[in-house]
Structure formats: structure tokens, C-alpha cells
Amino acid sequence: EAGVAQSPRYKIIEKRQSVAFWCNPISGHATLYWYQQILGQGPKLLIQFQNNGVVDDSQLPKDRFSAERLKGVDSTLKIQPAKLEDSAVYLCASSFSDGHEQYFGPGTRLTVT
Amino acid sequence: QQPVQSPQAVILREGEDAVINCSSSKALYSVHWYRQKHGEAPVFLMILLKGGEQKGHEKISASFNEKKQQSSLYLTASQLSYSGTYFCGTGSGSARQLTFGSGTQLTVLP
Numbered sequence: 001e002a003g004v005a006q007s008p009r010y011k012i013i014e015k016r017q018s019v020a021f022w023c024n025p026i027s028g029h030a031t032l033y034w035y036q037q038i039l040g041q042g043p044k045l046l047i048q049f050q051n052n053g054v055v056d057d058s059q060l061p062k063d064r065f066s067a068e069r070l071k072g073v074d075s076t077l078k079i080q081p082a083k084l085e086d087s088a089v090y091l092c093a094s095s096f097s098d099g100h101e102q103y104f105g106p107g108t109r110l111t112v113t
Numbered sequence: 114q115q116p117v118q119s120p121q122a123v124i125l126r127e128g129e130d131a132v133i134n135c136s137s138s139k140a141l142y143s144v145h146w147y148r149q150k151h152g153e154a155p156v157f158l159m160i161l162l163k164g165g166e167q168k169g170h171e172k173i174s175a176s177f178n179e180k181k182q183q184s185s186l187y188l189t190a191s192q193l194s195y196s197g198t199y200f201c202g203t204g205s206g207s208a209r210q211l212t213f214g215s216g217t218q219l220t221v222l223p
Contacts, residue, residue, distance in 0.1 A: 004154075031209065040215075040216075041215055041216070042115075042200045042202075042213030042214050042215050042216050043155065043200070043202075044213070045210055045211060045212070048209075048210055055209075055210070056210050091154060091155070095209075098209070099204075099209030099211075100143075100145075100160050100168060101157045101160065101168070102145075102147075102157060102211075103157070104154035104155050104156070105154060106153070106154050107154055
């Protein structure tokens with residue numbers, strides 16, 4: 001069974017630039033999550049989709065972050081403009097609707113200089 | 114609000130036991146445990162639900178005290194492969210959003 005795919009794996013940008021991350025969840029998983037994990041901390045939920053609708057985006061900095069999930073499958077997370085404090089690993093996860101077991105992708109390590 | 118994990122770090126020898134604790138100030142619907150090895154994605158270990166249902170992998174057990182909003186993860190006869198950072202994630206509603214603790218770093222030495 002194919003896992004959660006993410007790209008790119010690494011990205012280095014300068015502050016004020018924009019960046020986009022892509023995620024392809026496990027086939028059949030209705031729920032998709034984007035997390036931000038800063039070094040030494042646990043993952044922090046940014047946004048949760050159920051099919052292509054947003055369930056929770058209360059911790060998404062909406063002035064600079066946006067996310068979409070087209071056709072209830074793939075998702076993209078965008079940051080525009082990036083700040084130094086956005087340096088982190090961005091993890092995508094997916095699960096069945098019950099959310100009991102989340103499968104995480106390998107993550108994208110973002111460095112903002 | 115983020116759950117509190119303890120201890121922050123633990124070092125043990127192969128074959129020894131360890132307990133990792135997770136407590137929350139909010140009423141909990143579920144507690145989820147994940148392990149993350151350095152540079153890798155978190156991997157699901159176990160979920161404990163209000164009412165007593167549990168689902169999990171491997172030879173790992175856990176408890177969930179609903180009244181105290183606490184959970185403990187029990188690692189018995191530890192193996193080298195158990196090394197990593199353990200995170201508890203707490204869910205306080207039916208919407209399934211998780212709030213993760215800051216992690217417990219476990220190191221198993223030969």
C-alpha cells in the first residue's frame with residue numbers, strides 16, 4: 001500500500017518569498033491534515049480537511065498561509081510571504097473519517113533565510 | 114491547550130521497562146500515541162478512546178484515566194528499535210483534531 005506522498009522534501013527560500021507544498025494522501029482516506037513541526041516540538045495542526053471541506057483551520061495564520069484540497073484528494077499548502085519563524089518541517093497526514101490512525105508523510109523541511 | 118508529557122527524556126538499557134505519561138487540563142475524548150525517529154515521520158502506536166476502547170500496534174500497552182485526563186504508555190522489555198521521541202496527541206471532541214505534547218525522548222542502549 002502506497003503511503004502519504006509529499007514534495008518537495010527540502011526547500012530553502014529567503015524571507016518574503018513564497019513557497020508551496022504538495023501532498024497526496026493514501027487512497028480512500030477522506031481526512032487530510034497539515035501539521036507544522038518546529039525543531040524539538042510536537043506537530044501542530046494547521047488545517048484539517050474532510051474530503052474537500054475544511055473541518056478546522058483555527059491555527060492557520062491566514063494572513064500568509066493558505067491551503068486547498070481539490071476534488072477531495074491532493075492538497076497544497078502555500079506560504080506567502082514567508083517569515084523566518086516559518087522554518088519547520090511541514091507534515092501531511094491522512095486518515096479514514098474516524099481519525100483514529102493518522103498516517104504521516106515524510107514531510108517537507110523548510111528553511112527560511 | 115497542549116498536553117504535558119513526562120519525563121522529557123529517559124535513557125534505559127535493552128530489556129528494561131519505561132513509562133511515559135501524558136496529562137491534559139481539558140476533558141478528553143481520545144489519547145493517541147506516536148513514535149518519531151530522528152528525521153522520520155511520526156508513526157502511530159496506539160489510540161485510547163473514552164469508554165475503554167483501545168487499538169494499537171506492537172507489544173506496547175497504555176492506560177487512559179478519563180477522570181484525571183491522563184494517559185500512560187508502558188514500554189516493557191525495551192528493544193533498541195524503541196528509541197525515538199514519543200508524542201501523545203489528545204482529542205477533546207468528535208471532530209478528531211489532535212493537540213500534541215512536546216514529546217519524550219527515549220534512548221535504549223545495548
